Amino acid sequence: MTRGFRGIGVDDIATAAGVSHGTYYNYFTNKRDILDAVIDHCFTQLRLRVLGPEGDDPPESLDAFCARYGRVIDRLYDLVATEPGLVNFFLLEASAIDDRVLQRCMHNARGYGEQSVDMIRHGIAAGYLDLDLDPHIAGEVLLSVLVSALLSALRAGADGLTQDRVRDQSIGFLRTALAPG
Template structure:
């Protein structure tokens, strides 16, 4: 009895993910305002009825697309790196993240452009969704700061929440630098050095 239900649940989750992925691809290549439900179902290869089994309208699927955007960023930028055990490892890890920012912008420029430049102009609910995801990432960054303090390479006087927000702000700076690198000379080497030096000085224990 349970196996058929599990099979249906897995199929339903897979179909919903296919719709979200199709909407994500369209939003990040053509822009949210330029697409409709017709485009999404065509890209996903499903009927309108299937779409409306999961989402009420184009705006309804946008929240899932935003969450997917953040999932992609987390996977592509943070990955499965081990938590650093020293300040040198901390710098090296963030340096790799900066490199991944440039790789992400090169590989999926529409993702970063959508989140940074289009999403906030859609409606207030988008801003709330973005802030919700940012809070999740902020909590994860604060936890990492706490571990750095425990290991002795980050300043024990730090407020972990504020320091986590600083790390996210620096990450945002890396993404913006990657977007504008061709026009203002913000090469990944220059940005990597400047941002990792800044974080080490701002958060690290003085030698």
């Protein structure tokens, strides 16, 4: 995170991990292999941290749905406050490494989108979301709202958007856009 992918070598990684080169090569064939493993691991950890203890349990009302997304936005702000290098890497630096990294990040991010699609489908079936919603488009919108909140968190209010304002406006938008007509 501090020196960038191109600025480090296998020696640096092995030293930082406190292992020998031999041990490193027991698990990874090159620097690229560890990058892929780190990306996958970090996305798994981010998912657990950002989505929180609710996990895959679908909300049972529009209020619960909106409250959940409010908590996710708060967790995104907390993530930026505690792990700014990690967030900056995934949002801004990873795509500059090469297309494979970008594709791997996008593949991992789609998991969030798929979970959102499932939540939308559940909300439609439960009757608290608009029956005419396309779950895939609505899921992409939810993901976009979260990415937008993450970018606002990275700007740390420099654009006049406080955490409370971002959360409240995002929830208001979702409530208006997704509720039955």
